[in-house]
Amino acid sequence: MHEFSTAVAITENVLNSAKRARAKKILSIRLEIGGLTLLNAEQVKFWVMEGLKETIGAESRVKIENINPEILCKNCGYIGDLHFMDDPTYHLSLPLFTCPQCNSSKIEIKKGKECVIRDIQILK
Numbered sequence: 240m241h242e243f244s245t246a247v248a249i250t251e252n253v254l255n256s257a258k259r260a261r262a263k264k265i266l267s268i269r270l271e272i273g274g275l276t277l278l279n280a281e282q283v284k285f286w287v288m289e290g291l292k293e294t295i296g297a298e299s300r301v302k303i304e305n306i307n308p309e310i311l312c313k314n315c316g317y318i319g320d321l322h323f324m325d326d327p328t329y330h331l332s333l334p335l336f337t338c339p340q341c342n343s344s345k346i347e348i349k350k351g352k353e354c355v356i357r358d359i360q361i362l363k
């Protein structure tokens with residue numbers, strides 16, 4: 240239920256921002272979820288919409304953009320996606336935190352760990 244707690248935090252954040260902006264209605268919400276958060280975007284969306292029921296955000300459109308992971312290898316300078324390992328036992332894709340080019344674990348994660356509210360459109 241990682242998605243649920245994430246969605247609750249997002250919903251609270253959205254409603255607080257809308258309140259501060261004196262919004263009458265929330266029109267749309269755009270979220271960005273990185274591939275390394277291992278969050279199920281559809282589930283996050285579902286729980287956000289549940290959380291917005293009977294609020295000024297009840298009719299808002301929720302859009303989620305998935306952000307592809309990007310790493311920088313400090314060993315060979317590789318910049319790009321991480322390799323994912325499919326685990327048939329758990330049916331999960333687990334990211335391997337090593338460089339796909341030289342196998343070094345001295346990597347820096349540039350993108351993919353974000354779970355942010357990118358944009359909120361409101362009606363005043």
Ligand SMILES: [Zn+2]
Pocket residue numbers: 312313314315316317338339340341342343
């Ligand atoms: Zn490398």
